[in-house]
Amino acid sequence: MNVATSISVEQIRKEFPVLHQQVNGKPLIYFDNAATSQTPECVTNALVHYYQNDNANIHRGIHTLAERATTAFEDTRKAAQRFINAGEAEEIIFTKGTTEGINLVAQAYARKFLKAEDEIIISGMEHHSNIVPWQLVCEQTGALLKVVPVQPNGEILLEDFDQLLTDKTRLVSVVYISNSLGTVNPVAEIISRAHAAGAVAMVDGAQAAPHHQIDVQELDCDFLAFSGHKMYGPTGVGVLYGKRALLESMDPYQGGGEMIRDVSFEKTTYNDIPYKFEAGTPNIADVVAFKAAIEFIEGIGFEFLHQQEMALLQRGKERLYGIDGFRPIGTAANKTSVISFLIDGVHPFDLGMLLDARGIAVRTGHHCTQPLMDHFQIDGTVRASFAVYNTVEEIDTFAEALSEIVKKFRS
Amino acid sequence: MSIAEKEQEIVEEFSMLDGDMEMTINYIMELGEQLPDMPVDKKNDDHIVKGCQSKVWMAASANEAGQVIFQADSNTAVTKGLVSLLVRVLSKEAPEAILNTEITFPQQIGMNRFIGTQRSNGFGAMIKQMKLYALALSSKTQTDA
Numbered sequence: 001m002n003v004a005t006s007i008s009v010e011q012i013r014k015e016f017p018v019l020h021q022q023v024n025g026k027p028l029i030y031f032d033n034a035a036t037s038q039t040p041e042c043v044t045n046a047l048v049h050y051y052q053n054d055n056a057n058i059h060r061g062i063h064t065l066a067e068r069a070t071t072a073f074e075d076t077r078k079a080a081q082r083f084i085n086a087g088e089a090e091e092i093i094f095t096k097g098t099t100e101g102i103n104l105v106a107q108a109y110a111r112k113f114l115k116a117e118d119e120i121i122i123s124g125m126e127h128h129s130n131i132v133p134w135q136l137v138c139e140q141t142g143a144l145l146k147v148v149p150v151q152p153n154g155e156i157l158l159e160d161f162d163q164l165l166t167d168k169t170r171l172v173s174v175v176y177i178s179n180s181l182g183t184v185n186p187v188a189e190i191i192s193r194a195h196a197a198g199a200v201a202m203v204d205g206a207q208a209a210p211h212h213q214i215d216v217q218e219l220d221c222d223f224l225a226f227s228g229h230k231m232y233g234p235t236g237v238g239v240l241y242g243k244r245a246l247l248e249s250m251d252p253y254q255g256g257g258e259m260i261r262d263v264s265f266e267k268t269t270y271n272d273i274p275y276k277f278e279a280g281t282p283n284i285a286d287v288v289a290f291k292a293a294i295e296f297i298e299g300i301g302f303e304f305l306h307q308q309e310m311a312l313l314q315r316g317k318e319r320l321y322g323i324d325g326f327r328p329i330g331t332a333a334n335k336t337s338v339i340s341f342l343i344d345g346v347h348p349f350d351l352g353m354l355l356d357a358r359g360i361a362v363r364t365g366h367h368c369t370q371p372l373m374d375h376f377q378i379d380g381t382v383r384a385s386f387a388v389y390n391t392v393e394e395i396d397t398f399a400e401a402l403s404e405i406v407k408k409f410r411s
Numbered sequence: 412m413s414i415a416e417k418e419q420e421i422v423e424e425f426s427m428l429d430g431d432m433e434m435t436i437n438y439i440m441e442l443g444e445q446l447p448d449m450p451v452d453k454k455n456d457d458h459i460v461k462g463c464q465s466k467v468w469m470a471a472s473a474n475e476a477g478q479v480i481f482q483a484d485s486n487t488a489v490t491k492g493l494v495s496l497l498v499r500v501l502s503k504e505a506p507e508a509i510l511n512t513e514i515t516f517p518q519q520i521g522m523n524r525f526i527g528t529q530r531s532n533g534f535g536a537m538i539k540q541m542k543l544y545a546l547a548l549s550s551k552t553q554t555d556a
Contacts, residue, residue: 024432347487349465350440353526357433365464379486408437409488 009308012300013389015040026359029394034179034207034338034385035363036229040296043233046289054288057281059258073284076291077274080239083294084224085215091247093240093274094287098206099129101225101240102173104277105202106133108250109223110171116142118170121161121199123185124150124375125178128368130204134173143170150375154181154330158189169199173223176208180367180383181330182313182338184212191221200246206230210387211309211336213302216241232387233293234286240277247273254279305388309337312386312395319399324406329381337386340367343402346409348382354405355382360398414508417500418516425520435525436489442499443492449484462536464529465490469537471544478503479545483537493526494537501541506549514538 013019018038021028030038050072056065058073074089081089095101110120120134124147138145146164148156172194176187191201202223208214210231216224223246228237252259252270256279261269270276297305316339320326325344343351352364365380366373373380384398412420428434453470460467465487472480481502485491500516501509523531
């Protein structure tokens with residue numbers, strides 16, 4: 001790593017007050033970014049600014065504050081459109097997060113259009129959020145769920161996908177980047193093959209949004225869901241992108257305010273997209289602040305993000321893989337800055353607690369991917385996931401701590 | 412030694428660790444290592460304590476004096492240490508004494524702070540299970556009588 005790069009990371013770290021604290025008497029090392037990333041001051045400032053200056057309900061008010069709040073809310077929609085290069089801002093629907101986005105598609109699209117014997121394809125490395133919504137739809141419609149198997153290195157093979165893809169396939173929903181393993185899946189190819197078979201393609205982009213430049217027009221995905229809190233933004237806000245024609249063909253997901261045009265006891269007509277899918281007062285403040293997170297990523301640029309994260313991943317592999325009993329779970333050729341692992345003879349929970357005692361935050365457990373853990377015949381892993389503000393020095397400290405902990409277990 | 416005295420002993424031991432998280436966790440794991448082995452044939456689903464994040468197995472029997480003898484194990488070292496504390500406090504006690512005891516040492520040593528909310532719930536589940544065993548053994552003793 002060159003000097004200029006380390007200076008930049010140092011500057012980036014200054015924007016995250018949460019990182020500058022002691023946990024259990026040690027400087028915090030935050031390696032749980034795949035669960036939730038930290039928020040820079042520009043995001044928290046935007047949140048505070050909104051509540052202190054512009055707080056009002058959106059879209060219906062005639063007064064100044066309502067106008068300001070509405071503008072700020074819709075500005076985030078435009079920022080999200082730009083972020084994923086969607087064709088139109090109306091194709092951006094605000095949700096609580098990725099989970100709600102997938103459920104929305106499952107209930108408002110799949111439940112309406114799928115029938116008995118139709119097939120849905122997912123991969124074996126999906127988060128529960130991209131499994132259970134489809135299982136519910138299968139129960140409701142009689143459709144069948146097919147699963148692309150995962151290879152020992154944590155990849156899926158396109159030929160396995162092709163085996164499952166038939167003229168009965170109506171929908172394919174795959175994770176872009178696995179939260180448990182870090183595997184980057186060949187989603188563009190999967191989408192193209194799904195379309196060739198006449199199926200609709202959805203992408204779970206929760207882990208991809210903070211790491212990869214996503215261009216929905218280039219990917220040609222029909223739906224994409226992602227979350228604010230995994231990309232330096234607030235919790236409780238996410239985006240569902242959908243192609244206009246598909247969104248227009250769908251029925252509303254929830255009923256209430258905002259999503260209607262006219263309501264009478266005899267007949268209610270629905271609003272246009274995206275409002276048709278945004279019933280009730282949305283999470284205005286977090287949506288407004290989410291724009292600052294998008295601009296934060298754009299300001300750094302994916303080139304630098306990628307370079308920094310790959311440097312962290314590389315250092316992690318160099319320092320960790322040699323530790324006594326270290327067993328990486330997920331060694332795909334194309335993977336993001338996630339190292340999921342086990343140490344022979346030491347339970348992940350024990351490691352997680354001992355690392356926390358040294359101020360190091362990692363995730364332990366099944367990471368909401370129980371079928372994947374069953375596939376590897378393990379209960380869970382320890383997962384260290386890196387963000388742009390992490391440093392190689394933190395990785396070194398982590399490796400030394402882990403090494404010492406393991407030695408203690410062996411003694 | 413009464414239950415209260417055993418609890419007091421634990422409180423004193425932990426106070427010597429001065430609230431240091433790593434030392435505390437290491438001490439808990441050391442205590443777990445000293446827990447007598449649980450027979451493998453008892454480490455099955457019938458003896459799993461429900462409500463714990465880690466796997467915890469627990470069995471109980473009565474000795475000739477009618478006291479409850481607990482056996483326990485866990486798949487994680489820290490949890491094994493935690494359950495060993497309960498075995499130490501409640502084993503070799505009369506069922507009635509176990510049923511009438513309110514365990515206070517976890518609060519006194521500030522256990523929530525170092526094991527977190529979810530594990531604290533699991534710890535509560537272990538205590539509940541031990542009381543259920545005590546109740547079962549106490550009714551059995553009464554029936555036998």
